[in-house]
Amino acid sequence: MRNLHSLVLWQLGVAIVGGDYPEGSILPSDTELLARFSVSRTVLREALKTLAAKGMIEARARIGTRVLPRSRWNLFDSDVLAWHFETGPDVALLRSLAEIRIGVEVESAALAAERRSDQQAEALIAIAVGMGEAKTPEEFARADLAFHRMVAEASGNPFMASVSALVELALTAAFTISSPIEDAALTAAAVKSHGRIARAIEAGDAEEARLAMKAVISEGFARASSRMAEGKPARKGRA
Structure with a gap:
């Protein structure tokens, strides 16, 4: 059973790989994501940090969190691979x-x-x-x-x-x-x-x-x- 961090990470990862949030797009605001997942800001931030460490997103001041090109993603990462097969x-x-x-x-x-x-x-x-x-x-x-x-x-x-x-x-x-x-x-x-x-x-x-x-x-x-x-x-x- 996944904990809250893993659950948010999994759902966002699958959504990005599956094209719900295409390369170059901006993720919903923290407020929207907090409402969607019903988790604390700490849990959401940790999930976003993990996605950033996998090369999938990048946060920019006054712009938001952008989905990076697939060429930047760490395809050797077990989660990233799992999300590809999940979709x-x-x-x-x-x-x-x-x-x-x-x-x-x-x-x-x-x-x-x-x-x-x-x-x-x-x-x-x-x-x-x-x-x-x-x-x-x-x-x-x-x-x-x-x-x-x-x-x-x-x-x-x-x-x-x-x-x-x-x-x-x-x-x-x-x-x-x-x-x-x-x-x-x-x-x-x-x-x-x-x-x-x-x-x-x-x-x-x-x-x-x-x-x-x-x-x-x-x-x-x-x-x-x-x-x-x-x-x-x-x-x-x-x-």
Whole structure:
């Protein structure tokens, strides 16, 4: 259950991301917002400060609080990402997410092939097998996320793991949207492609790990964009 600060923050964040308050617009006055949320001025100010720290708004004397351009927003912030998925992700957002994953996770897989421990290699194989046993999109998403976390950990680079953690919410939502669990053939293909990554890392084959990871990310994006193009709603559950 959210406290008052979190509730105000969430509702304003969703409203900004959703376009109720477009980029460049001025937020309602403090008086209007206080009446809307029925909270103290302290609670409202703390929520606005948090939004400002995330790069979403800027207060200016005699002008008001302006919504900043989306290019200023901290998209690695878990709240900002959550608000995007709350309002319904579009293909452009999923493409951008896939591109940043390719930029980071492909090299992470290569490093994992060079640095993984025996225990990490075994864990990756086991997780890949476990993906085939998932019964729901959420279970598949959890297993998929665990696999990519383990790759980041096995890379031995703490920055890789940190980046992975920063986009955890977005990855979870994207995995859920693109889950192949409803199609046995797609499930088998996804398990096989993750097994390819795991085997390459186990064998210490950095180049094969790169190729396999890029293929997995590209296939995941293709599934998600196809689902959205068909007009099927994105699943919003957090895995």
